Amino acid sequence: MNCKEEILFENKIPILETINLKKSYFTKNNYFSFKNNVLNAVEGVSITLYENEILGLVGESGCGKSTLTRLLLRLEKATAGKILFKGEDITSLSGEKLRELRKDFQIIFQNAYASLNPRMKIEEIIKEPIANFEMLSKEDQREKIKYLIELVGLKEEHLSRYPHEFSGGQRQRIAIARALAINPKIVICDEPIASLDVSIQVQILKLLYELHSKYKISYIFISHDLASVKLLSHRIVIMYLGKIVEIIKSQDLLEHAAHPYTISLIEAIPSVNPDNRLSKEQLLCGEALNPVSFTKCCKFYPRCRKALNICSYSEPDIREISPMHYVACHRY
Ligand SMILES: Nc1ncnc2c1ncn2[C@@H]1O[C@H](COP(=O)(O)OP(=O)(O)OP(=O)(O)O)[C@@H](O)[C@H]1O
Numbered sequence: 001m002n003c004k005e006e007i008l009f010e011n012k013i014p015i016l017e018t019i020n021l022k023k024s025y026f027t028k029n030n031y032f033s034f035k036n037n038v039l040n041a042v043e044g045v046s047i048t049l050y051e052n053e054i055l056g057l058v059g060e061s062g063c064g065k066s067t068l069t070r071l072l073l074r075l076e077k078a079t080a081g082k083i084l085f086k087g088e089d090i091t092s093l094s095g096e097k098l099r100e101l102r103k104d105f106q107i108i109f110q111n112a113y114a115s116l117n118p119r120m121k122i123e124e125i126i127k128e129p130i131a132n133f134e135m136l137s138k139e140d141q142r143e144k145i146k147y148l149i150e151l152v153g154l155k156e157e158h159l160s161r162y163p164h165e166f167s168g169g170q171r172q173r174i175a176i177a178r179a180l181a182i183n184p185k186i187v188i189c190d191e192p193i194a195s196l197d198v199s200i201q202v203q204i205l206k207l208l209y210e211l212h213s214k215y216k217i218s219y220i221f222i223s224h225d226l227a228s229v230k231l232l233s234h235r236i237v238i239m240y241l242g243k244i245v246e247i248i249k250s251q252d253l254l255e256h257a258a259h260p261y262t263i264s265l266i267e268a269i270p271s272v273n274p275d276n277r278l279s280k281e282q283l284l285c286g287e288a289l290n291p292v293s294f295t296k297c298c299k300f301y302p303r304c305r306k307a308l309n310i311c312s313y314s315e316p317d318i319r320e321i322s323p324m325h326y327v328a329c330h331r332y
Helices: 003-010 065-072 095-102 122-133 138-151 156-160 168-180 198-215 226-232 250-256 260-267
Strands: 014-028 036-050 054-058 080-085 105-108 186-190 218-223 235-240 243-249 319-322 325-327
Touching: 014 065, 014 218, 036 054, 036 065, 036 218, 036 243, 054 226, 065 186, 065 218, 105 168, 122 138, 122 156, 122 168, 138 156, 138 168, 168 198, 198 218, 198 226, 218 226, 226 235, 226 250, 235 250, 235 260, 243 250, 243 260, 250 260
Parallel strands: 054 218, 054 235, 105 186, 186 218
Antiparallel strands: 014 036, 014 080, 235 243, 243 325, 319 325
């Protein structure tokens, strides 16, 4: 563990917490059906993000990452549970208080092109949040915009251009500049490198890390790619079908991961060495449980290589098996 991480975990101060957060949707069986099914997209999620921490969130498509993000940003209402920001319950904030809160939360999306208005010049794009939330003179605004564009490795001359005139990596840099424009406390990075070339992915990860270190911003870094999450995050939360199955420090991941799903994700990290190819037994096979199923079993049971009899009829609770290491598995 490096010295910075030791300090982070010793003096951990929660900035954002979710307590038993839940989001259910009603879905129809099929077009002709009148019966609604309940789909629990996020089911009893309790996580804590500490000040100056990068918390990774991993899981395959459909596990509830985007739903959780929408709940945290208060774009959707939770069905149950609480969200605390610096200890204050923000679950039901509305009106001016919610607007004030939005200043502290920013998001960087996977597809920067879709999130940047194509009709606006880069200067206007970065200016928008500053004009909305900060009382700066025109001159100070211009200075701040210039500072931000240079901070993310672009130049002042880029400010007069439009989003389509940039590469994917450059557009992501612009999205990062805009996200940082109003000095947020928390930035949610929602698959920010998923649509970029591998070499550009590394540059963006490096930039995010530098900005986090410089401005002490807390990140929630969401991805389905465990390798990049491990590279950037202090701790990793692993989700499966709406539930947290494991929370572990990044440095412990390879040696101490305990949940069979986490282990499958580690084994699935691609390797260029042909000797490290996955064996048939290591492949994550089997059908995932239907998310609207009411079966009371461990959600990973149908795909688990290490399932016990109890897993077929009982859902395991999440428990701390060693300091800051939580697992939801009957084996622990
Ligand atoms: N508005 C909605 N109405 C009904 N079901 C929804 C809605 N939004 C999400 N879901 C369902 O909730 C579950 C979780 O979806 P979510 O988009 O949060 O997953 P995800 O992990 O972000 O997936 P991806 O990585 O593909 O974006 C899925 O089964 C999805 O079909």
